[in-house]
Amino acid sequence: MSAAVKDVQRSVFLDLIRSHPEMTLAELSKLSKGQFSGLLSSVTVGEVISAGHEFEGDAEVAVPSAEPGAAAAPEDVNTRTAVGRREYDARVLEFIRESEDAVSATEIRNKVGGTSLQVRKSVARLIEAEKVTWQGKARGTRYSAL
Incomplete structure (x- = not known):
């Protein structure tokens, strides 16, 4: 090669x-x-x-504004620390509890923020803590509060 x-x-x-x-x-x-x-x-x-760092000083990239009525972009989340994970888990749990129906990981990510991996890890911690349960498999998985 x-x-x-x-x-x-x-x-x-x-x-x-x-x-x-x-x-x-x-x-x-x-x-x-x-x-x-x-x-x-x-x-x-x-x-x-x-x-x-090699891009520092470059011009900022313009981001098109969202259409009226569109959901705001989810904020970045910090799950690198135990405190950050606890705060994120609390926000995920709050969203799941407030939802009338079981929710998908995509719905959680769109509302609470974070990456797909952060959402999956968060719900896994909540399931292990017996605060959340799930039904379905793969993309059909839905989460609800216990």
Whole structure:
């Protein structure tokens, strides 16, 4: 394989890691086994930490305004700390309790914010704490409060 192709693969791999800041080190270490092992072994923590710094000073990208009546964009959530996870879980639980019917992960994400992974991990913690139950499978999974 040529050096140019390897450089492109490495760049795409770094972009993938950077686009999922909620990924834990344990999840990242799982990538070290299998087809990504060569790529992961060449990535440094510094490269991941410096994500986006090369773009500092660039002009801001204009974001089109939402149509009237459209839902506001969900805010970013911090689940990197125990306090952040507790606060996020409380907001997810509050939304589930206030809903008349069982809700999907997409509905939770659209209303409460966060990524798909953050929603899944939050409802898993709530299920384990016996505060939430689920029905269905895959995209048909719906959550309701106990």
